[in-house]
Amino acid sequence: MADLKRLGLHDLHLALGGKMVPFAGYDMPVQYPLGVLKEHLHTRTAAGLFDVSHMGQVIVAPKDGRIETAALALERLIPVDVLGLAPGRQRYGFFTDAAGGILDDLMVTNRGDHLYVVVNAACKEADLAHMQAGLPDCDVGMVGGRALLALQGPEAAAVLSRLIPDTGDFAFMDHGIRPWQGVDLWISRSGYTGEDGYEISVPDLAARAFAERLLADPAVQPIGLGARDSLRLEAGLCLYGHDIDTTTSPVEGALTWAMQKARRTGGARAGGFPGADRILRELAEGAxxxxxxxxxxxxxxxxxxxxxxxxxxxxxxxxxxxxxxxxxxxxxxxxxxxxxxxxxxxxxxxxxxxxxxxxxxxxxxxxxxxxxxxx
Amino acid sequence: MKYTQEHEWLRVEGDLVVVGITAYAAEQLGDVVFVELPEIETQVAQGDEVVVIESVKAASDILAPVEGEIVEVNAKLSDTPGLVNEDPLGDGWMFKMKVDDLAALDEFMDEDEYNDMIA
Incomplete structure (x- = not known):
């Protein structure tokens, strides 16, 4: 296990009693002393804090400075309406391959003058190379030096609002940058549990202080990968490499809802993504x-x-x-x-x-x- | 009480052997959500898989520690599998076996030896 990478918050997980296991090349907490079952239920009734810093955070910046350039470029790789995504809004999507399979799933956010893309840990190097090769009109780079935390559950909004007052006004899939103790937090109202909540990118230098501040709230417990998996399964959300992969098309994967009208047959920008022949046919005829x-x-x-x-x-x-x-x-x-x-x-x-x-x-x-x- | 390498405990009751898993094993497994028990009057050989324990995340097998006949199972575990976590050495017992030769248990660890193993 000498090759396992450590999260920036590794020491915090140990201090919290996290049981560490290898996952996607990282040494990650699978559970804390509360245990998977209670961690799951706590997230459903109060709030859970997840460290998902293993995931890839990527910036896609258009070389000509026009956000439309980046949106149209990314649309060459994903069957999603990126051009129609308003500033400060996030959307689910996936990279497809020439055979219509799924290379990875992702979240893409319009941040005004560039796109912010979050991808799975196990695929992030391949995704980065795929985007750098496929988006020559953009500068594509992995974000370094930032942790990614998820605060999920019915108390999440109240907890985060105590630190950053206007985050309670965010709607589902809104994204904004907010200062906290001299650093910028990148905050999305989204998650992977089926609960209301947030995903928050925080600079490494402030990550421990921010995480401990959230954990100091009596509503918040740290939650490991075990409960993350049972929560997302109850929410019917796909785990890449398991429920979807290169052998499954988005239509087979029941992800048609994530492919907007603009990219379908008859839409303003129909097709033009890898595997479009198969995917458009399956959208019309079913899989x-x-x-x-x-x-x-x-x-x-x-x-x-x-x-x-x-x-x-x-x-x-x-x-x-x-x-x-x-x-x-x-x-x-x-x-x-x-x-x-x-x-x-x-x-x-x-x-x-x-x-x-x-x-x-x-x-x-x-x-x-x-x-x-x-x- | 005797202990196996597979983290089972064995307690002799008359001519029967009661089998369960240790507190250490229960903690390692995590929250048990399902226990599949053997049918009674089943003849088993040492090492046969007789019980399946499912936690939220994974399934584990419990092996027959010795040769014998399953004569009773803890039916309570069907509805309240969490007893395995709450009281692994008591109400969380799994099954009772009729064993021809109780001397077969001599090969297993005593409590001190088991505690050394998991230390």
Whole structure:
């Protein structure tokens, strides 16, 4: 494990009793003394603080100084309406490849004269190279020296407002830069839990003080990767490399909502992104399979890799679970996976092979738990 | 009480052996959300997977510590798997085995030896 990179807040995680595990090349806290279950429930009822500094923060600056140049450039790599993104607004998206698969998913923000893009840790070097090669009309650089924290949960707005008063006025997916003790915080009202909350980029030199200030609030507990995974699963959110990857198209991944009209057939800037032929065709005609939610009957979780069958006996597998576990807020097992489209109908029963036994699971709408974003 | 390398505890009750997991193991597993128990009257060999414990994040197997017959399981764990975390040495017990030769337990660690192992 000598190669594991350390987060800027490594010492804080140790001081908080974090149990550290390798994740995407980093030594990361999987849980704190509270434990995954209570950390999950605490985030749903109060507020949780997550260190997601392993993720890549990237600045895309147009060489001609015009934000439209950067927006149109990025649209060459993602099937998302970036030009229509207003200043101070953020949007979900994904890089596609020539075959219509997904290279990574991301968040993109219009910051007036440049774009701010946040990508997954495991893909960040490849994403950076992909953007530098694909956006010759922009300067593309990884942001160094900044931590990324997420404050999530129903108390998040009250907690952050005590430090930075007007952040309570942010709407979901608003982004702004606010001073705090002499440094600039880059604040988005967004997250990966299905809860209201914020993602906050903070310079390393102020990161520990800022994190400790948030943790001093009695509503806030530190939350590890374990609960981050169960929270996002309940929220029906994809984990790259599991629920989506280069073998899944955005339509198969049930991410059509993230591809705005402007980029679809008949739109102002239809196509023009890698894999457009396939993706536009699937948008029009549907895909042969789709990502769905699954509720296993009983209490036995169906984990990632569980094969799915159409019948309780016989036949070949028709699909596979890509994320599965236990939803603490639902007090029940939940999963996501891919099924042929005819089976992707709510209420359909399929069967997951759990240790040699086929157990029933019901196709369910996503998210499992309604999001509580501040629209 | 005897302890195995796999962090099970074994307690003799008459001619039966009660099996559970240690507090150390329960803490390592984290919050248990599901326990799959064996059927009673099952004959098992040493090392057979007899119980599956699922925490929020992962599944783990519990192995039969010795050869014998499963004669009782802790049905309470089906509805309240959290007992494994709350009281691993008591209400969180897993199953009882009928063992032909209780001397087979001699090979396992006593409490001091187990504590040395996890230290």
């Amino acid at each position: 042969a399979r789709s990502r769905v939610g699954l509720r296993p009957e009983g209490r036995a979780p169906m984990r990632e890799g569980t094969l799915l069958y159409a019948a309780p006996e016989g036949g070949d597998p028709v699909g596979r679970i890509t994320s599965g576990g236990f939803g603490p807020s639902l007090d029940a097992p939940i999963a996501m996976g891919y099924l042929p489209s005819p089976l992707c109908v709510r209420g359909t029963t399929v069967y997951g092979d759990v240790r040699g036994k086929r157990l029933p699971a019901t196709v369910t709408a996503l998210p499992f738990r309604p999001a509580t974003y501040k629209r």
